[in-house]
Amino acid sequence: MLVLLSIFMSLPVLMVFFTEAPNAVAFINSAIFSLTLGVLGLILTRGHSRYLKPRSMFILTVGSWLLVSLFSALPFYFSNLNLSLTDALFESISGITTTGSTVLTGLDQTSPDILLWRSVLQWIGGIGIIGMFVAVLPFLGIGGMRLFTTESSEWTDKALPRMKTLGRGLMLVYITFSLVAVLTYWASGMTFFDALNHGLTSIATGGFSTSDQSMGKFDSNLILIEASVFMVLGALPFFLYVRELNGQHGVLWRDQQVRAFLLLVLVVASAMTLFRWFNEHGDPFSTFAHTLFNITSIITTTGYASQDYQLWGPFAFAAFFFLMFVGGCSGSTSGGMKIFRFQLSMMVLREQFKRLLHPRAVLTRNFNGRAVSDEIIASMIAYAFIFLVCLLVGTLALSLLGLDFITSLSGALTSLTNVGPGLGTIIGPAGTFQSLPDAAKWVLCLGMIAGRLELLSVLVVVSPGFWKG
Structure with missing residues (x-):
């Protein structure tokens, strides 16, 4: 992980060929440090058993996220932002967990290399989250995740080749979606740099932007609709995309959590649009575009904003608070409690009602x-x-x-x-x-x-x- 992280750290240095990269030295030093420790770790553990028991998997899962967060903070700490250790680590953890909270202001004037690193961090975190949800958490039986146990979740010699095949499929889908998002934003009026950053963070459902105004900077209903689509794509189960590619057509739509998630987004966005239109009497399409975008951003735990939705009234304020609980589907880049847990809760509730009516x-x-x-x-x-x-x-x-x-x-x-x-x-x-x-x-x-x-x-x-x- 540290070796891979050092490679990604070198990407912002390439900005020197296109614009300015005032923090190139900070990135190079951070990359060298991470690479050195990573290679040293590989040498010291060479020849040791690769088989991992559940106890080892718990330590690896928690330890790796903490370690990557710590090393990802180095470029922030050594940059010209003059961030404290706390702020650098906060920005790093927010990026790698695709949370999107930030301690930075004046993003419009922030150097491009730092903006790119923030977006790359969220993109790395997105694929890491997918892998964790598909392979690790079902294996550990965390929070009902065993419901999604596949052959990739069985850490045996027999299952490992299949897990590698699934891993390649996940990477292919993730990279393809990211490229499509970047090119779509670019074609819709963003500069290539803005399109690159927002393309990476949309699919990762991260929410880091290149402007303090977030997506409101671009003042485009088309871009808001496109971003809503990409956030939804990032919030659906990626292992189902791979199954679709492998010829199992229709598995995505047949999935119960996918249908419930899409229905929730459409119903809530439509209801909030009607509420706003009756109260504000604005342009219907613009109202719908902004409402759909902000609702989708919160439900998918992306964190973009095009307007201050707190100004939409007390009803909207309360609705956005409760939507923060929801999240996307299991096996996606989204956070939250996940749709399937609400569905299981409703299943248990219906079961209790039936038992009251029919005890036997x-x-x-x-x-x-x-x-x-x-x-x-x-x-x-x-x-x-x-x-x-x-x-x-x-x-x-x-x-x-x-x-x-x-x-x-x-x-x-x-x-x-x-x-x-x-x-x-x-x-x-x-x-x-x-x-x-x-x-x-x-x-x-x-x-x-x-x-x-x-x-x-x-x-x-x-x-x-x-x-x-």
């Missing part, structure tokens, strides 16, 4: 044609409970540090769900996290890492019982 009825649970065991339901309930506990603890911690209730609650929520912007005047879509105290930023960093790793994997590793025996 024999009921079965099925999701996408597969039986849902009590183990999966228990894991999902445990995840939901831990999520609410972490939200409570995060909110209280931020409040203890002097932040107001809206900032504390939405800050804790946006970090756990990896949405990006929060609510309120400080960290809302028109603000940044720069003015928060350092202690609050550390709390949010922990929230972003824990939320991206589905909470339970982090809590398992930090529990005393994990290290016994």
Whole structure:
């Protein structure tokens, strides 16, 4: 991972051939340092067994994200931005977890090499998240993820070749979508540099932009519609795209969580458009474009903004708060609680109603044609409970540090769900996290890492019982 990271660190240096790269030395030094330690690690572990047991997988999953976040912060720390260690690490973690929260202001005047590095970080994080959701978390049985167990989730010698095939397919789809997004934005009026950055962060559902105005900078309904489409593509299960490519046509549309996710986006966007049109009487198409874009951005946990949606009224304010919980599909680049967990919750609720009416009825649970065991339901309930506990603890911690209730609650929520912007005047879509105290930023960093790793994997590793025996 460190060797690959060092290669990506060299990309912003190439900006010197096209524009200016005042931080080239910072990137080169960071790349050399990461490459040296990466190669040293490869040499020291040469000849050791590659087979990983569940305990090792927990350590690898949590440790690798922490390590990559730390090394990714080096270019920020040594750049001309004069960031503190806390701010550099916050920006790095926000990038690699595709959260999109930022401590930077004046992005329109920020050097291109730093802007590109932010976008590259989110693109790296996006493919890392897909791989983690497809191969690692189902294997570990985290938060009901065992429901999506495939041959790639079985870490045996027999399954490893198939996992490599799936990995190549995922990379092909991810790179293709990214290229299409870049070219589409470029053809729609963005400069190539803006198109490159937004193309990378749209598919990664990251939300980093090249302007303080985010997507509002371009003042184009066409670009907003295009961005909505790309965010939705990034929020759908990538392993289903691979299955489509391999001839299993129709599996994407037949997937229950895909249909539920698309229906949710369309229904909520349509309802909010009607609400705004009746209250504001603006241009219907422009109203729809901005509403669809901002709704999609929040549901997919991307974090772009074209307008300050807090100004749309109390109903919109409340709606956006609850939409921050949702997230996209399992196996996508999105964060949040994931659509399938809400579907499983509704399944359990219907089952309880039926048991009240028919106590002796024999009921079965099925999701996408597969039986849902009590183990999966228990894991999902445990995840939901831990999520609410972490939200409570995060909110209280931020409040203890002097932040107001809206900032504390939405800050804790946006970090756990990896949405990006929060609510309120400080960290809302028109603000940044720069003015928060350092202690609050550390709390949010922990929230972003824990939320991206589905909470339970982090809590398992930090529990005393994990290290016994």
